[in-house]
Each structure stands twice: as structure tokens, then as C-alpha cells.
Amino acid sequence: MEYNTQPLEYFIESCRKNNLKVTPQRMAIFQALVQDGSHPNPEIIYNRVRAKHPTISFATVYKTLETFEKFGLITRVTRLHDTVRYDPEIEPHHHIICVKCRKVINLFDEGLNNLPVPREVTSSNHVVDYSVHFNVVCEDCNN
Amino acid sequence: MEYNTQPLEYFIESCRKNNLKVTPQRMAIFQALVQDGSHPNPEIIYNRVRAKHPTISFATVYKTLETFEKFGLITRVTRLHDTVRYDPEIEPHHHIICVKCRKVINLFDEGLNNLPVPREVTSSNHVVDYSVHFNVVCEDCNN
DNA sequence: TTTCCACAGAATAATCATTATCGTCTACTT
DNA sequence: AAGTAGACGATAATGATTATTCTGTGGAAA
Structure with missing residues (x-):
């Protein structure tokens, strides 16, 4: 530890x-x-x-x-903490999140759906699901 | 689309x-x-x-x-939207999140640090970082 | 050394998101 | 017909966060 x-x-x-x-x-x-x-x-x-x-x-x-x-001395776990964001998608998928405008886009990717889940996760927890969060600056915000 | x-x-x-x-x-x-x-x-x-x-x-x-x-008809992007959660860790890492008690645990895993990022993500965005969120029911909450 | 200024901090008010409460309505049971 | 539970709307209350304002302080510049 x-x-x-x-x-x-x-x-x-x-x-x-x-x-x-x-x-x-x-x-x-x-x-x-x-x-x-x-x-x-x-x-x-x-x-x-x-x-x-x-x-x-x-x-x-x-x-x-x-x-x-x-200034990058610390981080936050998620940048979507200001308000709940709902998604009608209930199948496994992932998220592209713009750190500036907070736009969220679903990402479907077979590879990411089948990641090897580390034993550290499964050993003492019951895994409900998982999702990869890509924190990005989107096209619109990059100008 | x-x-x-x-x-x-x-x-x-x-x-x-x-x-x-x-x-x-x-x-x-x-x-x-x-x-x-x-x-x-x-x-x-x-x-x-x-x-x-x-x-x-x-x-x-x-x-x-x-x-x-x-009832599982819809989902939310993250379950950590009630309050900001800070982390002193600034190196790439991932998160184990208990959906019941909202406990967050850092997860360090070389494999997860080197996922192939889909072209869909890189093509129109500048990727800042990414993190895998494992939504779990933790040991404490499972009883 | 004195003056000035920007940043840091404290107190407090204001705002925004969310939740709780309560009364009413309606479909469905008994 | 009376009872009941779920759904809805109105509104109050709470909780998280942000804005504002004032004060203090340390170092740069005179």
C-alpha cells in the first residue's frame, strides 16, 4: 500500500x-x-x-x-461531476469526453469490450460493468 | 449515425x-x-x-x-456525479468504483496503460488521457 | 526602507443541482 | 363504492459549488 x-x-x-x-x-x-x-x-x-x-x-x-x-499537481476522477448525464445505451460501450465542453460521445469497440480484467479488480469485488473514458479536447474546442 | x-x-x-x-x-x-x-x-x-x-x-x-x-432501461455515464473527487495521482492509472458506497480505488496496470486507442478517438480529437472505470460492488457493500 | 501590487485567504452571499415532502389524481382491486 | 399504490405536479429544503468582497501579506520597485 x-x-x-x-x-x-x-x-x-x-x-x-x-x-x-x-x-x-x-x-x-x-x-x-x-x-x-x-x-x-x-x-x-x-x-x-x-x-x-x-x-x-x-x-x-x-x-x-x-x-x-x-497546474497538473492533482487530478480528478471524472470531469463529469457537475450534473448527471444519462445514456439510453445499455449495451457495453465506452466514452469520449471533451474536457472543455463536456460533450460525451459513445464509442463502440469490440477490443475494448473484452479487456482482461485484472485479478485485483475481480478478487474482492463484483464487477457490474466497465467503461473506458477517453478524456479529449474535441475538434470544436481545439480552435 | x-x-x-x-x-x-x-x-x-x-x-x-x-x-x-x-x-x-x-x-x-x-x-x-x-x-x-x-x-x-x-x-x-x-x-x-x-x-x-x-x-x-x-x-x-x-x-x-x-x-x-x-430498472436498467437507461444508464448514466458516471456514477460519481454528486461531488468532485480528487486524486493526488498524476501518472496514468485506472479506477475501481463501488456503485453503492462510491468508494474509489486506484488501479495500476501496465496492460491497461497501453490499450490500442481506436482511430475513431484519435482522428478528430486530441487525447489528453484515458482511464478505465470498473463499476463494482465492493466487498464491504456485498453483505 | 517605504510604497505598491498581485496573490492568498476568510467570510459570506448567491447560484445551481438535486432531493424530499405533500397533496391530488387515476387506474386497478376488493 | 371504498381502498390502495403508483404517478404527477408544486414547492420547499438541502447540498454542492461559485462569486463577491474585503483584508492581509510578502516581495518587487522606487
Whole structure:
């Protein structure tokens, strides 16, 4: 179990490279994220950070995480978290997702439908389905 | 371009099988979803349906879509739409997502990191990255 | 050193998406 | 005819996120 994939020194270095100031709050937010592999949401991070910085505000957490993501210091699991997106397609398929305009296009591909599922996945979980998310910048957004 | 993957007759049949009443509103909601491949959110569907059913309410649209999904008539692109989930991992990796408790676990797998990306994806898009989402019921939720 | 300025942070309001509640209606049972 | 469950509409409530505004601070420039 190795969570500390991004040691603090690397984080600080990355901030410097991007002209981001390294503040105690930012370090705390980053550490709250790195401390485990739980993919926390802003609320959880906020609560963790409050232990050491009781006056920090929600907005700061949101803005900081957004900034980190913008500069590639962290990622988000999916970029489609703003609203539910429905699909009438119920057969196995995959998705092309434009990270700018959030357009979603279905992708049907036999090869992708038959990926070898790692044992790590099947060993302790019941797999419902899977789908490959291609995060792209689409033609329309590329101009 | 083939969107009508689920003709209306099949929809009606599926409703009957699941003891769901087939109402004009439900047909309209389903057709608003099937009419194109745009993966609309509830707001868009609401606006489309209002053309024929001006008195329909937002709540009905939400509840109906939820019902459809529950019975497997439609799907959602991702089940992590309720809140942003951050990840300190910036190297290519994949996700195991429990559809019940929404736990997310990173998955590192060389094979999955080197999938052949279909030409359909690369031809008109700039691929930022991709990630395989395994939707599962995790050990904890399986009891 | 002093002044200036941009960024960072805190507090708070506002917005947007979603869910819950409640009353009504209707088809179907008893 | 009365009862019941599901469906619908109206609306309130909640929860997540974003915007706004003000204050502070550290370093660049004078």
C-alpha cells in the first residue's frame, strides 16, 4: 500500500515551477489529499484541514484544489461531476469526453469490450460493468 | 449515425416487464433521451419534454430518470456525479468504483496503460488521457 | 526602507443541482 | 363504492459549488 506517491518536496517544487506560492494552507490541503487513497471530496478535505487551520474557509479549499488541478499537481476522477448525464445505451460501450465542453460521445469497440480484467479488480469485488473514458479536447474546442 | 438503439416498443416492453406504468410523460422523457446521442442532463430533458407537456415538473423528470436507471432501461455515464473527487495521482492509472458506497480505488496496470486507442478517438480529437472505470460492488457493500 | 501590487485567504452571499415532502389524481382491486 | 399504490405536479429544503468582497501579506520597485 503506497499512497505517498507525491512527496511533499515534489509538491513544493511543482508549485515553485508554476509560480504558485507555497502557503501553510496549501501544504495542508495537499497533505489532506495525499494522506490516503480515498479520493476525498472538498468537504472531507476541508474537515481534515480544519484540524490544523480552524479558520480556513470552504471557498479556499475549493479554489486551491481547482488551482492544483489546473497546474497538473492533482487530478480528478471524472470531469463529469457537475450534473448527471444519462445514456439510453445499455449495451457495453465506452466514452469520449471533451474536457472543455463536456460533450460525451459513445464509442463502440469490440477490443475494448473484452479487456482482461485484472485479478485485483475481480478478487474482492463484483464487477457490474466497465467503461473506458477517453478524456479529449474535441475538434470544436481545439480552435 | 445510429441513435435509436432502443426503439419505443422495446422501451414499452421493458416497462411492462418491470411493472412500470407507461405514461405519456414517461414516453416523452425516454424519447427526449433517445432523440440524439448527446447524453443530456435532466435539465435538457426537462426542456425538451416541456414542448409537449408544459406542466411537467423538474421533480418528475428526476424521479423518472432515476426509476429508468434503477430498472436498467437507461444508464448514466458516471456514477460519481454528486461531488468532485480528487486524486493526488498524476501518472496514468485506472479506477475501481463501488456503485453503492462510491468508494474509489486506484488501479495500476501496465496492460491497461497501453490499450490500442481506436482511430475513431484519435482522428478528430486530441487525447489528453484515458482511464478505465470498473463499476463494482465492493466487498464491504456485498453483505 | 517605504510604497505598491498581485496573490492568498476568510467570510459570506448567491447560484445551481438535486432531493424530499405533500397533496391530488387515476387506474386497478376488493 | 371504498381502498390502495403508483404517478404527477408544486414547492420547499438541502447540498454542492461559485462569486463577491474585503483584508492581509510578502516581495518587487522606487
